[in-house]
Amino acid sequence: MEKKLTREEKATQTRARLLQCAEELFIEQGFVKTTISQIIKRAGLGYGTAYVYFKNKDELFVELLDELMGQFYDVAERSFVPKSVIEAAECIKEQVGMFLTLAQKEHQLMRVLKEARGASIVIDQRWSEIREQFIHRISVDISYAQSNGLASRHLDPELIARGWFYANEMFMWECVTGECRYSIAQLREQLTDIYMNGLYIK
Structure with a gap:
C-alpha cells in the first residue's frame, strides 16, 4: 500500500515542482519572457x-x-589557515579555479541571472547582498593572513577584498557568456600572481 503524503510533504513536493519548472523555463526562454502563468502551467x-x-x-x-x-x-x-605565503597562494589559486569552473558549469542559470539583474530590482538587490557576503568572507581571510604575518598590515582588508572580488566577478561573467579569451588555468595563475604580489609579504 502506497504511503499517504502528509500536508507538509505535499507542500514540499509542490514547491520543488514549481522551482524545477521555473528553472527549465528561465533557461529555455530567459527571465523576461518567462511568466508565472507559464510556470504554473508547466508544473500542472x-x-x-x-x-x-x-x-x-x-x-x-x-x-x-x-x-x-x-x-x-x-x-x-x-x-x-595557511602557515606560509606559498601555502596561501595554493589555497587562493585553488579557490579561483573552483569559482570560475563552477560559473562555467552553471552557465545557463548564470546567464539568466545576468539578464534578470537588469530586469528586476529585487534580483539586482539580492545579487548585491550576495556580493557583500563574498567580500566579507574574503576580508576575513585577508585579516587572518595579516594577523599571522603573511600579508601587509597597512592594507585595508575590506578594500582589497572588494577589488579582488570584482576582478574575479568580471572574469566570471566572461566565462559564463563565453566571451573570455583566456582559459581558466591562465586566469587562475595570473589572478593569483597579481593578488599575491600586491598583498602578501615575500
Whole structure:
C-alpha cells in the first residue's frame, strides 16, 4: 500500500515542482519572457496554488539563485589557515579555479541571472547582498593572513577584498557568456600572481 503524503510533504513536493519548472523555463526562454502563468502551467498546478508559495517570478528566481549560490559559498567557505605565503597562494589559486569552473558549469542559470539583474530590482538587490557576503568572507581571510604575518598590515582588508572580488566577478561573467579569451588555468595563475604580489609579504 502506497504511503499517504502528509500536508507538509505535499507542500514540499509542490514547491520543488514549481522551482524545477521555473528553472527549465528561465533557461529555455530567459527571465523576461518567462511568466508565472507559464510556470504554473508547466508544473500542472492550479493557478492559485503557486501564489501560496511565491508571489511572483522574482521570488521564484531568488530562491533558485540562493540554491545556486550555495555551491559558490561552499568554495568561499573552504578552510583558509595557511602557515606560509606559498601555502596561501595554493589555497587562493585553488579557490579561483573552483569559482570560475563552477560559473562555467552553471552557465545557463548564470546567464539568466545576468539578464534578470537588469530586469528586476529585487534580483539586482539580492545579487548585491550576495556580493557583500563574498567580500566579507574574503576580508576575513585577508585579516587572518595579516594577523599571522603573511600579508601587509597597512592594507585595508575590506578594500582589497572588494577589488579582488570584482576582478574575479568580471572574469566570471566572461566565462559564463563565453566571451573570455583566456582559459581558466591562465586566469587562475595570473589572478593569483597579481593578488599575491600586491598583498602578501615575500
